[in-house]
Amino acid sequence: MDLKKIAELITNALEEYQPIKIIFSQPKKGNEFKRRVLTIKNQGFFFWQEEAFFGNQVFHKNFKKKEEVEAWFEQHKEQYVQALIRIEETDYQLLLGQKRTKIRVQTAPKEAKIESHNRKKNYIFAEGIPHDFLVELKVMNKAGKVYAAKYDKFRQINRYLEIVADVLQYLPKKSLKIIDFGSGKAYLTFALYKYLTEQGYEPDVLGLDLKEDVVSFCQKTAEKLNYHNLKFALGDIADWQSQGKIDLVISLHACDTATDAALAKAIEWDARVILAAPCCQHELMDKIKSEEQKAFLRHGILKERLAALITDALRGELLEVFGYKTDIMEFISLEHTPKNLLIKAVQQGKTTKPKTSFKNLESLLATYGLENWAMYRILEKDIKKIMGLPD
Ligand SMILES: C[S@@+](CC[C@H](N)C(=O)[O-])C[C@H]1O[C@@H](n2cnc3c(N)ncnc32)[C@H](O)[C@@H]1O
Structure with missing residues (x-):
């Protein structure tokens, strides 16, 4: 192994957003700084940060492009006697001589491995196996290694499939009709299709979205992967008409009242x-x-969160009115924002008690001086019919 090989390893690690640490020590004459670069992950974004130490002062500089880190390494490798490069679980110790560089390769100490070790959970789509859609969507490389920048997505996909696995008992194996409203780039839609197929189901999945470019990208990707019964269409949830029955309606992170439109459609079908x-x-x-809860309402952020919680609680009660047993649970959000709830509703038929749920709903509306909201308005006629209220 030589310096050229080390430079290649660094480039690969940067390209794949693998955690990397480069430490230069023993500055040569005329150089007073010690330096290191670390991978930093902040709210789903990756960048690299240099820390330069001078006496007891420390200076920070951020690099957004891998080329900046490569140039930084090239520049400083001449100015130090020693360097340590840690890529995931391996340490490369460099003794940078005038003519020759000595390189020792060893396993990183235990603490350095914790991150990678913890990652190895029992996922439905495990790391280390190249799953075609995850490779195609650039979540993992061809060897099945998940890109560090996509790790949150990878976890979210697997968490989502655990939730899907829980509801499989309520769904037919043959001719299982699914619509995914607001499918976007469709990581979860592809995952769902693949998972169901592997479980012996015959899914027929449609992803719907408002954005032409993502719909076209997803359609092409489905064709490339030979996912024959996964289709994508352009359209607005509120106007979408289904042909025939739909067994499972999905709507993940569709904006604002689009969720209400999706829930109302699911109830209608x-x-x-x-x-x-x-x-x-x-x-x-x-x-x-x-009047009683002004303490919440005078802070924008609290008001926003409270409004979101009220909306979800109202949705939950209304689903119960229509015979759905509803659970609201935690979901993994990509951005680690409060957008991490998932409404799971399973049709129970006639066994529910719509009156209790409707009472809860009315009482919540009254508490906050509200009369209705998007989902209620769409379903108003049906609600009145179920509850025996005048038109
Ligand atoms: C945040 S993305 C979520 C994508 C995907 N469901 C996920 O969770 O990874 C929301 C998507 O919903 C789509 N969307 C929002 N309102 C919609 C509507 N009324 N009809 C169809 N698609 C909608 C947006 O275009 C966007 O692609």
């Missing part, structure tokens, strides 16, 4: 199962009022 992760609910933000 009497879908057996609904999975919805709401996102950026603004509708009630300007409408909620409460």
Whole structure:
């Protein structure tokens, strides 16, 4: 192994966002600084940070492009006697001589391995196996290694599939019709299709989105992967008409009232199962009022969160009115924002008690001076019919 090989290893690690640490020590004459560069992950974003130590002072500089780190390494390798390069679980100790560089390769100390070690959870789509859609969507490389920058996505996909696995008992194995509203780049849609197929189901999945470019990208990707019964279409949830029954309605992070439109559609079609992760609910933000709870409402951020919680609680009760047993649980959000709830609803038929749920719903509306909200308005006629209320 020589310095050229080390430079290649660094480039690969940077390209794949593998955790990396480069430490230069023993500055040569005329150089007073010790330096190191570390991978930093902040709210899902990756960058590299240099720390330069001078006496008891420390200076920071951020690099956003891998080329900047490569140039930094090239520049400083001449100015130090020693360097340590840690890539994931391996340490490369460099003795940088005038003519020759001595390189010792060894396993990094135990503490340095903790991160990678903890990652090895029992995932449905495990790391280390190249799953075709994950490779195609650039979540993992061809050897099955998950890119560090996509690790949150990888975890989210697996968490989502655990939730799907829980509701499989309510779904038919043959001709299983699914619609995924607001499918976006469709990581979860591809994962769902692949998972169901592997479990022996015959899924027929449609991803719907407003964005032409993502729909076209996803359609091409599905064709490339030979996922024959996974299709994508351009359209607005509120206007979408289904042909025939739909067994499972999914709506993950569709914005604001798009979730209400999705839930209302699912109810209209009497879908057996609904999975919805709401996102950026603004509708009630300007409408909620409460003399008793001014302490919440005078802070924008608290008001926003409270409005989102009220919206989800109302959705939950309304789903129960329509015969769905509803659970609201934690989901992994990509951005680690409060957008991490998932509504899971399973149709129970006639066994529920719509009156209790409707009472809960009315009482919550009254508490916050509200009359209705998007989902309620769409379903108003049906609600009145179920509850025996006048038109
Ligand atoms: C944040 S992305 C989520 C993508 C994917 N479901 C996920 O969770 O990874 C939200 C997607 O919903 C789509 N969307 C929002 N409102 C919609 C509507 N009314 N009809 C169809 N798609 C909608 C957006 O275009 C966007 O692609």
